[in-house]
Amino acid sequence: xxxxxxxxDLLAYCETENCSIGEAALxxxxxxxxxxxxxxxxxxxxILSQMKDTIQSGLLSEEKSMSGLSGGFSxxxxxxxxxxxxxxxxxxxxxxxxxxxxxxxxxRMKRIVACPTAGASGVxxxxxxxxxxxxxxxxxxxxxxxxxxxxxGEIVSRRMHLSGAAAGCQAEVGVATGMAAAAIVECLDGTPxxxxxxxxxxxxxxxxxxxxxxxxxxxxxCVKRNSVAGLHAxxxxxxxxxxxxxxxxxxxxxxxxxxxxxxxxxxxxxxAEGGLAQTPTALAFTEQFQKKEK
Amino acid sequence: xxxxxxxxDIMGPIMIGPSSSHTAGAVRLASLARNVANGKVSRVxxxxxxxxxxxxxxxxxxKGLIAxxxxxxxxxxxxxxxxEAAKAQGLDFRFTVWEEANxxxxxxxxxxxxxxxxxxxxxxxxxxxxxxxxxxxINEYNVSxxxxxxxxxxxxxxxxxxxxxxxxxxxxxxxxxxxxTCTRRDKGTEAFMAICLDSLLPDEQVEEIRxxxxxYTVHNVDKITS
Ligand code: SF4
Numbered sequence: 001x002x003x004x005x006x007x008x009d010l011l012a013y014c015e016t017e018n019c020s021i022g023e024a025a026l027x028x029x030x031x032x033x034x035x036x037x038x039x040x041x042x043x044x045x046x047i048l049s050q051m052k053d054t055i056q057s058g059l060l061s062e063e064k065s066m067s068g069l070s071g072g073f074s075x076x077x078x079x080x081x082x083x084x085x086x087x088x089x090x091x092x093x094x095x096x097x098x099x100x101x102x103x104x105x106x107x108r109m110k111r112i113v114a115c116p117t118a119g120a121s122g123v124x125x126x127x128x129x130x131x132x133x134x135x136x137x138x139x140x141x142x143x144x145x146x147x148x149x150x151x152x153g154e155i156v157s158r159r160m161h162l163s164g165a166a167a168g169c170q171a172e173v174g175v176a177t178g179m180a181a182a183a184i185v186e187c188l189d190g191t192p193x194x195x196x197x198x199x200x201x202x203x204x205x206x207x208x209x210x211x212x213x214x215x216x217x218x219x220x221x222c223v224k225r226n227s228v229a230g231l232h233a234x235x236x237x238x239x240x241x242x243x244x245x246x247x248x249x250x251x252x253x254x255x256x257x258x259x260x261x262x263x264x265x266x267x268x269x270x271x272a273e274g275g276l277a278q279t280p281t282a283l284a285f286t287e288q289f290q291k292k293e294k
Numbered sequence: 295x296x297x298x299x300x301x302x303d304i305m306g307p308i309m310i311g312p313s314s315s316h317t318a319g320a321v322r323l324a325s326l327a328r329n330v331a332n333g334k335v336s337r338v339x340x341x342x343x344x345x346x347x348x349x350x351x352x353x354x355x356x357k358g359l360i361a362x363x364x365x366x367x368x369x370x371x372x373x374x375x376x377x378e379a380a381k382a383q384g385l386d387f388r389f390t391v392w393e394e395a396n397x398x399x400x401x402x403x404x405x406x407x408x409x410x411x412x413x414x415x416x417x418x419x420x421x422x423x424x425x426x427x428x429x430x431x432i433n434e435y436n437v438s439x440x441x442x443x444x445x446x447x448x449x450x451x452x453x454x455x456x457x458x459x460x461x462x463x464x465x466x467x468x469x470x471x472x473x474x475t476c477t478r479r480d481k482g483t484e485a486f487m488a489i490c491l492d493s494l495l496p497d498e499q500v501e502e503i504r505x506x507x508x509x510y511t512v513h514n515v516d517k518i519t520s
Contacts, residue, residue: 003298025301028298028301029300029301029302032298032300034300043302044305046308047302047305047306047308050308065312066351066352066354067352105311106311106312107311107312108311109310109311109312109317109354109357109373109374110310110311110371111308111309111310111311111369111371112308112309112310112311113305113306113307113308113309114306114307114308114309114314114318114424114425115304115305115306116304116305116424117314117423117424118309118311118312118313118314118317118318119312119313119314121311124305146305147301147305149304149305150301150302150304150305151301153301153304153305154298154299154301154303154304157299157304158297158298161423161424162304162423162424163314163315163423163424165315165345165400165423166423179304215349215352216345216348216349216352216353217312217349217352217353218311218312218313218353219312270345271345289352
């Protein structure tokens with residue numbers, strides 16, 4: 001079986017086999033030899049159910065995180081949809097609220113699905129679950145969407161470590177956004193080329209995103225960054241589905257991200273020595289927080 | 295990085311937040327340390343270095359380390375209350391914060407453990423992102439142990455025929471060897487062997503290996519299960 005050395009390879013495979021990226025992903029996972037098709041789909045369903053559970057418990061909760069930095073925002077966004085000033089659709093409100101709900105649960109030490117990491121765990125679930133609810137995507141299709149996202153992440157992970165410490169937030173929320181964009185295209189029956197264009201467009205806009213967490217905690221800016229990233233993925237998927245394509249092919253976009261990651265100062269890679277983490281407000285909080293910890 | 299990984303490592307794992315490297319990584323690293331100790335730890339001092347030292351409470355690294363040593367997996371909701379669980383199960387723990395150690399990767403812990411039989415065991419391990427971990431030292435020996443396979447780790451006096459003797463015992467159990475690494479300082483001095491297996495070697499055979507002349511120590515380390 002083709003193990004997809006790069007995205008070009010994946011696209012060629014989908015074209016000859018006349019299959020979607022989700023199906024290619026399923027065959028790839030089978031080819032690893034650890035699980036049957038049935039077991040894989042069951043595993044994917046378990047993940048989707050956990051994503052949904054996390055969103056549901058997060059939406060209901062107003063509990064603050066251990067640091068007090070986050071908690072309670074998801075509820076605000078989901079209720080704002082009914083206000084006369086709301087100007088986006090329920091789908092978009094859900095995407096934003098669901099990602100907040102997930103990240104807020106994450107910061108309360110509740111159960112989440114790292115996708116691809118805990119810090120970026122809000123984007124893919126928010127997009128998939130909101131889409132399923134608002135566009136009536138059947139469960140089998142949703143599983144394919146998640147598998148497509150997984151394969152996109154896997155191919156990127158062979159070229160860069162998916163962690164803020166290694167390559168900045170472009171490797172976490174950035175990669176999650178590209179994964180989510182491919183998942184949307186898969187769920188809406190776009191072509192494999194469109195899915196990869198959606199990913200490429202996402203990555204081109206996320207490239208260079210730094211990892212600058214206040215006090216080193218996975219809360220500010222992570223929680224809200226996840227929330228907005230779902231809309232970002234939706235915009236990229238909309239462009240791709242409408243026929244807009246990426247001038248630079250996805251493989252080259254990924255190479256560019258890798259090289260940007262290398263050029264990025266270590267101060268902008270999770271160490272809390274740059275970006276938002278060094279603003280006066282962040283520093284004041286950090287000092288107070290560290291006193292409390294000791 | 296070029297290996298072909300499971301998609302379940304990308305769209306997963308299901309875990310307790312907030313951080314793959316600082317929380318899930320801490321749980322996994324401590325479970326591996328627990329496996330090196332064969333589960334019977336009665337007292338531990340966690341010595342934290344670098345990034346682990348700076349932000350261990352905000353990320354629940356402390357709870358994760360205790361939970362892993364108690365045998366919890368990354369998705370166990372009990373992680374939040376690991377301190378209470380440790381008290382209930384009689385695990386005596388403390389933390390020592392060692393801010394900077396440039397020779398170690400960002401997230402490093404030294405487990406100074408006392409086992410139920412009174413022996414002491416020191417393990418140094420690292421969390422390298424996405425929940426991936428490895429142990430680089432057991433007592434005075436350098437190792438490289440990732441917890442992906444059940445692994446037999448042994449230290450012995452470099453002697454001809456040692457690999458044959460050990461692999462024969464394993465083969466007799468019909469256990470497949472996934473990989474074998476062997477290193478030594480100099481010819482005829484101390485050597486180290488790590489054998490990754492498809493399933494854990496039974497205790498009886500481990501004892502048999504311990505009885506081979508010139509074998510110093512043997513650790514039969516199970517893989518990390520979650
Ligand atoms: S800012 Fe850093 S910690 Fe937060 S989500 Fe991005 S990579 Fe993760």
